[in-house]
Amino acid sequence: MSTSAARRRERWEPDARRRQILGCAVRLFGARGYDEVSTADIAAAAGVARGLVNHYFGTKKELYLEVVRVLLTVPDTALTTIPDGDLTARVDGATTWFLDAIARHTDAWVAAMGAATPGRDPDLAAVIAEADEATVDVILRLAGRTPHPRARSPLRAALRAYVAFARSGAMEWLVHGSLSREQTHVLLSRTLTTLLTETIPVISSRSGPSEQPGSW
Amino acid sequence: MSTSAARRRERWEPDARRRQILGCAVRLFGARGYDEVSTADIAAAAGVARGLVNHYFGTKKELYLEVVRVLLTVPDTALTTIPDGDLTARVDGATTWFLDAIARHTDAWVAAMGAATPGRDPDLAAVIAEADEATVDVILRLAGRTPHPRARSPLRAALRAYVAFARSGAMEWLVHGSLSREQTHVLLSRTLTTLLTETIPVISSRSGPSEQPGSW
DNA sequence: CGACCTCGTTGACGCACCGCCAACAGGATG
């Protein structure tokens, strides 16, 4: 990815050049955070003039958004097959899959968690929110619910909170080393099971923010 | 706080001046995020030369850290009295207190959550981590445990994950409006109760990352 | 009451970074 320097004015296809610059940006932003990386760094890593970065990506922030999108989708490797069995077994299987996945791409996943910090920027928040919703969809399919696509329901809200929980728990395992893998597994799977079977039914029976008393 | 402009070269006590600038910084950073606010903005809001901000706080980032510290501690209003009754009742009371507290200072709390985003900066992460640990201590006292001060135990790890869960759930209520207050209450209290009575005991009985098999 | 001293405060300088754009040149075409 890192072009060996010195070659001047090499003319590439726009697509290839764009991918190359994006790759360098992913590598740098994945390692060092938004304002520790300058567009000059990225251009240098790609062996390219600084202006070209703006030419392909407009603004530094726009480039960053694309990088976060990449970081958030790469470690996904989407859970395609829903495990069999009762709910407990399915949750267990999905937890195993999840922990395997992030253990395999630890660096990328941790980088994604670091970069995908829903700060104040609304565009960045939107990108992260989209990734969250996708995760919620997975959990819903896991629970055997057809995901009313993207309703602002209490069900989805509770699961979004769970996603934050799961991420934090996984960070405890992978980054801080304060949980073993087995402990993390128990923490995530049991909490999700309880949430789905006990807590959420109660929540859904209570009156919502303004509408749907028992819609999910 | 916002000094009416034009007054030139007014000489204050260092403490007062420092507090004044910090106040303006809190107001601005609370509303607009790190790189949407320039030190010139802060200086202007305080009716002061830009250089003075650096004189009192060194770097813009150091100032930001102080602001986050303020934002994280202000909405605390520390839970002093532990409710009576069994665990369920105590958790219930504490949840009520928590939701009351953040409802009272919604703006400040949301601002704090926006600012206290554990991005890549290690110093910022440290400030946030400290606030998290304080919250975990509250929960531990709630559960009747004497908080082994700051051990890297699986117990604390699980509770840190819960803190992320609670914050996310509260945001669903306050910001997105996807949960009613009652629903949020049920979500937070029941999840914490289950965590304390069912999940954590199981976790603690499993082998840890390397040590304490059943220490908490 | 005026000279003097202290230290809070100022304004400007240097530097790094970003967005923009006119000019340049690689390489395909005829």
Added chain:
DNA sequence: CATCCTGTTGGCGGTGCGTCAACGAGGTCG
């Protein structure tokens, strides 16, 4: 080989931040 298209360059203008020497408000002392 001449010509055109367009990917690419390098520099210009503007902004924001950290530093520093100089300034002056306000108290002190003779």
